[in-house]
Structure formats: structure tokens, C-alpha cells
Amino acid sequence: MTPAGYLVIPEPIRQAILTHAENCLPDECCGLIASEEGSMCFAYPLTNSNPSPVSFTVEPSEHFGAMSHAERQGWEISGVFHSHPTGGLSPSATDVAMAWDPDWIHLVAAHGEIGAFRIVEGDVEAVGSWLVSKGS
Numbered sequence: 522m523t524p525a526g527y528l529v530i531p532e533p534i535r536q537a538i539l540t541h542a543e544n545c546l547p548d549e550c551c552g553l554i555a556s557e558e559g560s561m562c563f564a565y566p567l568t569n570s571n572p573s574p575v576s577f578t579v580e581p582s583e584h585f586g587a588m589s590h591a592e593r594q595g596w597e598i599s600g601v602f603h604s605h606p607t608g609g610l611s612p613s614a615t616d617v618a619m620a621w622d623p624d625w626i627h628l629v630a631a632h633g634e635i636g637a638f639r640i641v642e643g644d645v646e647a648v649g650s651w652l653v654s655k656g657s
Contacts, residue, residue: 528626550604553579553588554626563591563596568583579601612629626638
């Protein structure tokens with residue numbers, strides 16, 4: 522998924538991420554994002570298999586399940602999301618170290634907001650401008 526100036530996060534996906542973040546307090550939440558033809562279409566709220574307020578590990582069987590589901594729908598897994606219960610929107614040093622796919626979008630939820638980033642070989646780039654659409 523390559524945003525061209527704007528990353529559109531449909532309102533239901535934004536709400537799903539923020540609700541998952543709230544439900545996982547005091548620990549970080551985590552999940553995967555699916556896209557179809559470059560458009561974000563689904564959020565998979567997943568289990569943080571090592572619950573912590575400062576890190577996350579996606580439960581491997583759920584990761585596989587999300588990938589399988591997305592493939593059956595004709596979607597691709599295009600990113601990951603997680604929360605920072607006590608931090609800001611920017612990826613932490615741990616987030617940067619754990620980022621392995623340079624094509625993925627990384628969404629970070631904190632205090633009712635979501636930040637969007639690309640992480641490539643340790644370099645963090647905020648996705649310049651992004652919108653939250655009011656549709657699905």
C-alpha cells in the first residue's frame with residue numbers, strides 16, 4: 522500500500538483501532554491492516570501475546586489467521602497497528618527495531634488519535650498528510 526500524499530483511514534477502521542486500544546489498557550494493543558487495491562479495507566484486532574504497556578507481540582496463530590482470511594478475500598496485509606497507552610504517537614525505538622517490512626504502514630494509537638508512519642531500515646517517516654474518511 523503506497524499512500525500518494527494522503528492515507529485514507531475509513532472511519533470504521535479508525536474506530537476499531539481506537540476501541541481495541543482502549544479495551545487492551547493498560548497494555549499495548551496490536552493488530553494488522555488489510556488493503557485492497559491500495560485502499561485500507563479491514564483492521565484485524567489481535568492478541569498481544571506478551572502483554573505489556575511498552576511493547577507488543579502479535580499472537581502467531583492469529584497473525585496466520587488474519588493473513589489467511591485476507592488472502593481468501595483477495596486482500597493483502599499492508600500494515601500493522603498498535604497503541605502507546607502512556608506514550609505519544611511516534612514509533613518507539615522498539616517499534617523501529619521490530620519493523621521488518623518496508624512496504625508496511627505502521628499506525629500508532631495514543632490518547633484517541635492515530636499516527637501513520639513508514640519505517641525503512643531504521644528510518645521513520647511520518648506519512649505526510651492523511652485523512653479519516655467518513656465512509657467505509
